[in-house]
Amino acid sequence: MLEKLTVGLSALALALVMIVGVADIVLGELFGYHLAFKVDMSGTMTAAAIFLTWPLVQRNNEHIAVDLFQAWRPRGFKKVERILVAVTGAIFFGLLFYGAASLARDSIAIMERSAATLGYPIWPAKLACAFGALLALLVTIRQSFTALFGKAPTAAGKSDA
Structure with a gap:
């Protein structure tokens, strides 16, 4: 449920970026008028979209991976590598x-708005970024627990296999 919500919000943010981009191009080509807020809004919405999808990418281990040295690593290093990756990810997130x-x-405290002419609120996007980072952190903590102990904690505090 939470995953569908975050992915849906991410898709909505990217759709908004695309709509504003198309509108800017059409208005620019037809009327010589460009939207003053397009750069601010695109940056804000893209950041929110990325942060909201990080938990899903982390959970599915779909990050860009460079396996250049996999063939040369020692056989028993796989578990150590999983632990290092999971713990480092948890620290990073x-x-x-x-x-x-x-x-x-800080943004919510001042009800921060864009400096562009439209002056749309940007605090919701910053809140979405924090929420996405929190969910990604929780995923990496779970992955760290699994890497260290071989079992992931369940909601009841017990471990599942």
Whole structure:
């Protein structure tokens, strides 16, 4: 349910970027008028879309991977590698969540708006970034637990196989 929500919001943000882009091109070609807010809105919405899909990408292990050295690594290194990757990911997403949450908190406190002529609120996008980072952090913590102990915790606090 939560995954469908975050992916849906991500898709909505990207659709908005595309609609604004098309509108800017059409208005520019036909009337010589360009939307002043297109760059701000595109950046804000794209960041929110990326952060909202990170948990899904992390869970499915669909990041870009460079396996250049896989053939040369020692046989017993796979478990160590899984642990290092999971723990490093948890640290990375923890720091990312901390920074994104701080930015979102400050943005909400002042009800931050875009500096562009439209002046649309940008605090919701910053909140979406923090939420996506939190979910990705939770995924990596679960992956770290699984890498370390071979079992993932369930909602009841027990471990599943």
